[in-house]
Amino acid sequence: MRGIINYIKEVVSGVKTLINGMKVTGYYISHPKEIITQQYPENRDTLKMMDRFRGEVIMPHDENNEHACTGCQACEIACPNGTIEIIQDRILNEETGKKKKTILKFVYHLQMCTMCNLCIPACPTDAIKMGQNFEHAVFDRSQLTKVLNKPGSKLRDGVEE
């Protein structure tokens, strides 16, 4: 007899736990306000990334098309993956008559970048920073190799002091 009572108890308590579980899911289906879906491409206008979000390395240029990169290669050394490649050039300074290093191209291989943020603190002149763009999908891998300094841009005066 005790066996039968235990058997019934087992069934009843088992069913109770199942109903308890169904209560949880039942709560959510009856509370559509709890829905947390964000519809991504549609909410692009309101989507704001966090300030520190690391999307890609960018080089800010001011209105005179000037940047702050002296071509010191500190970022290139700091990068663990060889993502940054600086092609240098020497131009003659008219006033002093000395040759001076500048950058010809600041090549950034986005396909190799792990967004580790080691290059940013390494830069002595704050010439590069992390951008917010994260939509990097392209059709061809070669498009991921970017030149960060804009054509015709030059070093901002007073950065090197």
Add this chain to the structure above:
Amino acid sequence: MKFDIYDFSVLTASIHESLGSMMGETAVMITEMVIVGVIFLTLFAVLGLALVYAERKVCAFFQQRLGPMRVGFWGTAQTVADAIKLLLKEPLMTKSADKFLFNLAPFIIIIASFMAIAAVPFALGLQALDLDIGVFYVTAVSSIGVAGILLAGWASNNKFSLIGAMRSGAQIVSYELSVGLSLLTIVVLTGSLQFSEIIESQREGWWIFRGHIPAFIAFVIFLIAGTAETNRGPFDLAEAESELTAGFHTEYSGMKFAFFFLAEFVNMFIIAAIGATMFLGGWMPLHFGELTSFNEIMDFIPPLFWFLGKTAFLIFIMMWFKWTFPRLRIDQLLTLEWKYLLPINLINILVMAFIVLMGWYF
């Protein structure tokens, strides 16, 4: 009864007559068969699309998601798009698969559910086959489907598929018993196996209310066993995505896969429809004994809506099961059947027979 105005037999009879005036008796029969066949084919497609959409939405809301939202208004055309995608997909097959059986399996499954749906009473006078052994016919026919699953698993020549098929075989053979016995509990009450008569007998009230606790227990068991019969979660061991990748239909793609998918949803509909018919009065409106005015208002809602509403309710409960519970293990599945459902069912049917003998039901 007020709902007699919605009697579909008037419509069918007039069609029969007008056809009879045009052609001979055999031709009439063949034409009618073709018409019914076409209607059911369309119903299959529509049901499949609607149920897949419903499942995706319901599951999404259980999970605090929105579900498909892109194609059409609130994603209503999503399943159509999916169907087109499946149609255009390449039908792949493993090199060492048994080609004939591999191609045959999805058809067996779909034919089984096709045959079962023929006996479902949709509304007053709207039933393709009103057999006098309807209950028996449906239980018999719906178990043909397992042959298709076994074939699919075997012919795929894939061990995961085979394990899934064998699980499914063990599962359906045992849960067939519970489904049959729980239906039998109601058959004891009605004294008939014919669906139209069973519904007619619920004119005064649905069996789940009139049949005391045994009817309710039978209903719960039917729901559990019915879910198991359709290979749906928490009894989806034959697919068991996290264990067997996709079980018996691992190797299927394109339209052949869609057949399995469709059959699963249509089977769910059939189980829910049978449950609604046996326990919830089928297309019979909700009646409360003395409340005449209430009963009359209920009668104005067409029987088809009553039927579809009840079926949808049962389908929703089955979805609720699926999206809440973890999957059972194969030995626990069989334990549940043989140690719990079957004994409870047998005692239940005994109690029910006693109640019927004493005439204690309402």
Add this chain to the structure above:
Amino acid sequence: MERVELQNKINSFGVEVTFAESEVPTQFLTAEVSSENAHALISELKNNSDSSFDYMFCQTGIDFPEHIEVLYHLRNTQNNSEIVIKARIEDRENPAIDSVFDLYKTADFHEREIFDLFGVKFNNHPDLRRILLDDDWEGYPLRKDYVDEVNIVEL
């Protein structure tokens, strides 16, 4: 257990052991043994009721120009005392050492890894195969003289 105490204890095992000496105190007590004596020492350390280092939390190899070392980091789960055993394998061409799988089951994977990456053969290991690399991989990548012009890119 104090280091000195443990040191004396190990000396009493009768296995030839030298203890690493350096100006900066090392993090763990480090005992250096030859590859032949390693198994005997570790077995003593594990089974001796006074020390009973029952948990090997790390096992690794290091490739030096002249020899290969296999390191065993052992911990006593009762009092958290730790010891490092360095087994020195002189033969860099065909390094071999006795497996400690009979003492620590975790050695199963760790020794396979050392075999895979350093080429050290563990005698009596139940299933010594490459674990991370392909079975037909040539060479032992963590050795300092390993060259692979295709996969290693020098920056």
Add this chain to the structure above:
Amino acid sequence: MSVKELHKATESQEYFVNMGPQHPSTHGVLRLLLTLDGETVTKVEPHLGYIHRSIEKMCEKDSYQQIVHLTDRMDYLSCHMNNEAVCLAVERGLEIEVSDRVKVIRTIMSELTRLSSHQLWWGVMGMDLGAITSFLYGFRDREMITDIFEETCGARLTMNYNIPGGVMFDIPANFQTKVKEFITHFRQKLPEYDQLMTNNIIFRNRTEGIGVLTKEDAISYGVTGPSGRASGWSNDIRKSHPYSAYDRVDFKEIVYTEGDSFARYKARIQEMWESMNIIEQLIDNIPEGNYQEKTRAVIKLPKMEIYQSVETARGELGVYINSDGKKNPYRVKFRSPGFSNLNALNTMAKGGKIADLVTIMSTIDLVIPDIDR
């Protein structure tokens, strides 16, 4: 072959099934060669290396700052603890004492990482057992933590927040309010986890008594973390070798003695409560101080050996650095918890069903990149 053996061999119904490398429940590219007798598993043989990236070899070429970001890619779910292990090791070698602020920030971030890892584990565990809904609930709560991470360090998964000598950025202004908001939210939601899964009879039957690992085996196999503690072995590095600010907080070490899947499950659920306790103790009194100690641009460790272990969400992660005085380490070894935990899989899964194997795999919480490195 004797007659008896011949009889046994012919009667044997054993067959092999390759589970993985692409399989829903291996959570990555792990290949298990199963020997099955019907549904019963008689032997499990893991084949690793499908995502081996030779991180240890790469470390020999990198500077000490650069090693840190590689550890993100090992156990990506407890990346903060991995970073911390390397940084603690390097700091020990350089004999830098970081400020209390850094210690507390590191501890809070570690515990948040542990929480997020366990939340994901809970969701995935449900999915492995067939309850897909739990997966979404787990991710829902994890989302709040990843938002905090994103705001603090700019990345959601591979954070690379620690650097030798401190942390990369100071915490943002609303860090404390956001963390407290999360804690209040999660204190309400965690009982829901119990309601949905822990108490569910199907779940109980699927986990109780499944995949028992004895204490002796756990120690011998080196099964650490919640998996080892469920076998009755108290192996919490946070208690036995306190690092960062763990010596100044009061928390329980969760130890169960059953050693089955359900004990491992409970251990993780309880650890979530404890993690919240730790964070609550620290969040209100983050001391002032530098968030970074100045280090040289090129770090050179003296000729020495360092072993530093931390408690990740999966167990004991050890970093062994052998330095020869140059700017690159001579040898780096990561003693990853998953590697040792996986070793014990055969012992646990033998004799169970295929479904049990899936349960066991999710309760020992494997992360494949952690195993392959």
